[in-house]
Amino acid sequence: MSATAENTFDIVILGGGSGGYACALRAAELGLSVALVEKGKLGGTCLHLGCIPTKALLHAAEVADTAREGMQFGVKTTFESVDMSGVNAYKDGVVGRLYKGLQGLVKSKTIDYVEGEGHLVAKNTVEVAGRQLVGKNVVLATGSYAKSLPGLDIGGRVMTSEQALFLDYVPSRVVVLGGGVIGVEFASVFKSFGSEVTIIEALPRLVAAEDEAISKQLERSFRKRKINFKTGVKFSGVTASGDTVSVALESGETIEADLLLVAVGRGPVTVGLGYEEAGVTLDRGFVLANERCQTNIEGIYAVGDIVPGLQLAHRGFAQGIFVAEQIAGLNPPVIDEMGIPRVTYCDPEIASIGYTEAQAKEKFGQIQTYEYSLGGNGKSQILATTGFVKLVRQKDGPVVGVHMIGARMGEQVGEAQLIYNWEALPSDVAQLIHAHPTQNEALGEAHLALAGKPLHAHA
Ligand SMILES: Cc1cc2nc3c(=O)[nH]c(=O)nc-3n(C[C@H](O)[C@H](O)[C@H](O)COP(=O)(O)OP(=O)(O)OC[C@H]3O[C@@H](n4cnc5c(N)ncnc54)[C@H](O)[C@@H]3O)c2cc1C
Numbered sequence: 001m002s003a004t005a006e007n008t009f010d011i012v013i014l015g016g017g018s019g020g021y022a023c024a025l026r027a028a029e030l031g032l033s034v035a036l037v038e039k040g041k042l043g044g045t046c047l048h049l050g051c052i053p054t055k056a057l058l059h060a061a062e063v064a065d066t067a068r069e070g071m072q073f074g075v076k077t078t079f080e081s082v083d084m085s086g087v088n089a090y091k092d093g094v095v096g097r098l099y100k101g102l103q104g105l106v107k108s109k110t111i112d113y114v115e116g117e118g119h120l121v122a123k124n125t126v127e128v129a130g131r132q133l134v135g136k137n138v139v140l141a142t143g144s145y146a147k148s149l150p151g152l153d154i155g156g157r158v159m160t161s162e163q164a165l166f167l168d169y170v171p172s173r174v175v176v177l178g179g180g181v182i183g184v185e186f187a188s189v190f191k192s193f194g195s196e197v198t199i200i201e202a203l204p205r206l207v208a209a210e211d212e213a214i215s216k217q218l219e220r221s222f223r224k225r226k227i228n229f230k231t232g233v234k235f236s237g238v239t240a241s242g243d244t245v246s247v248a249l250e251s252g253e254t255i256e257a258d259l260l261l262v263a264v265g266r267g268p269v270t271v272g273l274g275y276e277e278a279g280v281t282l283d284r285g286f287v288l289a290n291e292r293c294q295t296n297i298e299g300i301y302a303v304g305d306i307v308p309g310l311q312l313a314h315r316g317f318a319q320g321i322f323v324a325e326q327i328a329g330l331n332p333p334v335i336d337e338m339g340i341p342r343v344t345y346c347d348p349e350i351a352s353i354g355y356t357e358a359q360a361k362e363k364f365g366q367i368q369t370y371e372y373s374l375g376g377n378g379k380s381q382i383l384a385t386t387g388f389v390k391l392v393r394q395k396d397g398p399v400v401g402v403h404m405i406g407a408r409m410g411e412q413v414g415e416a417q418l419i420y421n422w423e424a425l426p427s428d429v430a431q432l433i434h435a436h437p438t439q440n441e442a443l444g445e446a447h448l449a450l451a452g453k454p455l456h457a458h459a
Helices: 018-029 044-049 051-073 084-107 181-193 212-224 313-327 357-364 378-383 409-421 426-430 440-450
Strands: 008-014 034-038 111-115 119-122 125-128 131-140 144-146 173-177 196-201 228-231 235-241 244-249 254-257 259-262 266-268 300-302 342-344 349-354 367-373 388-394 399-406
Touching (some): 008 313, 018 034, 018 131, 044 084, 051 084, 084 111, 173 181, 173 254, 181 342, 212 228, 244 259, 357 399, 378 440, 388 440, 399 409, 409 440
Parallel strands (some): 008 034, 008 131, 131 300
Antiparallel strands (some): 367 388
C-alpha cells in the first residue's frame, strides 16, 4: 500500500495514555500533523486504572477515617459502613468527567485519532484498522501492565490493581503482595474501609525506593493504624478455595484472607508490536531511549512507562511534550529524572524529590541533612498528623533532596521541586516567607534551620 496524503503525518503516536496524548496535544499546538492510535480508552492507565481512580478511593478512605475520628476534634460523628456501590459511582463519576474532557480536548485539535490496536510494521509505519499510517517520526507510548510472579496466576480472588479498583464489596481480610507505591496505597484504602490488611514485602522495608527515614516513619504510622506488614519475607504460593485464599510464605507461615492483591510492579507493553522487528533495542522488554527520548532507530522515539525509569504519569506528560518540541525543532532542555516529583498517597502521604541521603552520599560525597518534625508545625498539630520534612544538601551547596511524610504532605511537593530544580541553597529558601499556619511552613522552617537560623526548632 503506498502512502497517501491523508495517511502521512509529521508524527504517528502509538498509545494514547499520559505520554502519548501529551505528545499529540503539544505537537498539534506546534502545527505538526499528528495521528494518535489507541486500542482502549484515551487517557490510558492513569485516567482509567491508575492515578485518578486510586486517588478517588483514597479520598473516600479519608472520609471514612474522618467520620471515625470526629470525636478527636470534639465533633460527634459515627462511622457506619462503606457502601462500595456509592464509592464506585463517585470514583467512576470523577473518571468519566475527566475522560469526557480529554476526549473533547483531543477532538478540538487537529489530531487524527485512530481507534484500534496498532503495530509497527516498518520504521516509519504503524498499521491499524486496515490503515497504514506513515510518520516522519514515530512515538512509541504503549505503556505498562500489572505484573505477577512466575507461577502466580491472576484470577478470582487473586487480583492486581486492575481488578481491585472495581471491587463491589469490602473484603474482611486482604493480603497485599508488594510494599511499593501501589501496594501501600491499596493497603491504606482497605484499612480505612475496614479490612484487616497484611502487606508482604521481600525487601527489608516498605517503599524501599524512598529515603530510609521515610520508610521507618511509614512503618511506625502503619503500625499505629494496625496495618500489618512483613518485610524481608518472600511469598511462596497461594491456594484458593471457596471464599478464601491461603497465602504461603517462604518462612513457612501461611496467612488466610479473602483476597490477595498482587502489587509487584509493572512491566512494559512491548511484546508482539513489531518493535524488535523494526530494529528497536529493548532491554527486558523496556524500550531503551537516550536523554532526548530517541531510540536507536532514527525517527523513532519512546515515552512513558515503556522507557526504564520512574513510572509516573507526569513523567510521561513531560516526555511527550519534550518529544513534540524536539521534533518541532525547539531543542528543549533535557529532563532531569531526579527532578521529577514523587508522591505516594497513602495515609500518611509521602512526597519526595531528588536524592535520598544514601544516594546523595554516594554521588556527592560530603552532605548535610536536617529533619524538621511536624510536631513543631502548627497546622500539622491542628490536623493531628505527625511526620517530618527531611532535607539533604551538598555540604555548603544546594539542596539535592527533599523527603516529606505526614497527612497532606503531597501538596508540598510543588515548592520542593522548585527548590531542587532551581538548585536552591538553604539560605535562598530561608529568606522566602511561608504563610502561617500552613504545613508549607515546615519546609520553610527546615531551610531556616539548615541555613543556621532555626525559628521553631532546635538547631
Ligand atoms: C494503580 C496505579 C496507580 C497509579 N497512581 C499514579 C499516581 O498517583 N501518579 C502518577 O503519576 N502515576 C501513577 N500511576 C502510574 C501512571 O498511571 C503511569 O505512569 C502512566 O499511565 C504511564 O503513561 P503511559 O502513557 O506511558 O502509559 P499508559 O497510561 O499505560 O498508556 C498506554 C496506552 O497505550 C495503549 N496501547 C497499548 N498498546 C497499544 C497498541 N498496540 N495499539 C494502540 N494502543 C495501544 C493502551 O491502551 C494505553 O491506553 C499509577 C499506576 C497504577 C497502575
